[in-house]
Amino acid sequence: MGVKLDxxxxxxxxxxxxxxxxxxxxxxxxxxxxxxxxxxxxxxxxGKSTLLSLLAGLETLQTGEIxxxxxxxxxxxxxxxxxxxxxxxxxxxxxxxxQNVALPLLLRGEKSAQQQALxxxxxxxxxxxxxxxxxxxxGGEQQRVAIARALCSEPQIIFADEPTGNLDKNxxxxxxxxxxxxxxxxxxxxxxxTHDLNLAAKLDKIYHLESGDLKL
Numbered sequence: 001m002g003v004k005l006d007x008x009x010x011x012x013x014x015x016x017x018x019x020x021x022x023x024x025x026x027x028x029x030x031x032x033x034x035x036x037x038x039x040x041x042x043x044x045x046x047g048k049s050t051l052l053s054l055l056a057g058l059e060t061l062q063t064g065e066i067x068x069x070x071x072x073x074x075x076x077x078x079x080x081x082x083x084x085x086x087x088x089x090x091x092x093x094x095x096x097x098x099q100n101v102a103l104p105l106l107l108r109g110e111k112s113a114q115q116q117a118l119x120x121x122x123x124x125x126x127x128x129x130x131x132x133x134x135x136x137x138x139g140g141e142q143q144r145v146a147i148a149r150a151l152c153s154e155p156q157i158i159f160a161d162e163p164t165g166n167l168d169k170n171x172x173x174x175x176x177x178x179x180x181x182x183x184x185x186x187x188x189x190x191x192x193x194t195h196d197l198n199l200a201a202k203l204d205k206i207y208h209l210e211s212g213d214l215k216l
Contacts, residue, residue, distance in 0.1 A: 002035040002189030003068050003081060003156040005055070010064035012050060024050055026212035028064070032205075037183060037190040039200035042209035048193040049161055051209065055191060056082060056159045068157075083150030083188075085179065087162040089142045091134045091149075097121060097141075098130040101149045108153075120148040123185070124178040140171035147179045157189040164199065172199065 012025040024047035032038050042048050053059040055066060057078040068078060091100045098117050105113035121127045124144040134142055143163065150158055163179060164172035176199050183190045192203060200206050207214050 001156065001187045004034045005030075005032040005157065005189065005191070006065075006067040007031070007055070008065040008067070010051070010054065010061070010066070012047070012054065012062050014050075023212050025054075025214075028209075028212075028214045030207060030214060032189060032191065035187040035189055036205065037180065037203040038192070038205040038207060039203045040191065040193045040207045040209055040214075041195065041197060041200050044195070046209045047212065048209055051214075052159050052161050052191065052193045056084060058084075081156040083153060083155035083158045085143075085147055085150045085158065085160040085163045087165040089146045091142055091145060093133075093135050096131050096133050097126060097137065097145045097148075100134055100145055101152050104149065104153050117148070117152055120152045120182075121145070123151065123182050124148045138171075140167055140175055143167060143175045144178055147175065147182065151182045151186070151188075154186060155188060157191065158183055160190065160192040160194075162193055162195065164194070164196065172196065176202070 007028060007030045010025050010028040013021050013023050016022050040048050040051060054061060098114065098121065101120055102113040102117035105116055118127060118130060121130050124147055126141060126144050126148060129137060129141060134145060164176050167175060180202060194200050207216060
């Protein structure tokens with residue numbers, strides 16, 4: 001089951017190389033219902049990835065609140081219920097597909113890690129490649145493995161940063177469909193940063209980030 005996410009009055013400023021401040025986020029507020037799938041779109045450099053990192057607890061809040069299930073965010077708590085899909089896969093090259101997916105569960109001491117990992121590979125139609133070294137897989141196949149890994153711990157919320165950014169159009173649509181269906185099957189909340197408006201249109205809601213302002 002997914003979690004409800006509420007963001008209130010987020011402000012975030014960074015320093016440019018020349019020392020000048022850049023106000024990336026200005027009083028950003030948003031609400032995501034449990035199980036809802038939303039997209040955040042905007043121009044390159046608009047702050048989409050920074051916003052996603054803040055939501056996922058990967059960056060420190062400067063101003064504002066992020067609440068999960070009506071509570072102020074706690075980084076450890078968020079990490080324990082979330083999964084993250086990156087643009088650049090972040091798979092371990094020395095492991096095969098099954099081992100990569102099972103790794104988070106093995107680190108938690110789950111006895112059925114291999115079986116759970118295989119089930120998630122089936123969900124993204126990668127069970128036939130379970131024992132293939134990830135270095136032998138195509139880009140689309142590697143991203144499907146990364147999605148299976150994110151789903152394997154059965155997160156309540158998935159954060160995805162340009163999850164199809166390195167893929168061709170047809171592969172991107174297939175991979176995105178697997179991720180979306182996987183999240184739907186478990187009622188998982190999903191927040192996706194993407195530049196692809198066609199993919200964004202498949203989600204429940206689209207937020208636009210421009211000049212620090214976030215709007216529907």
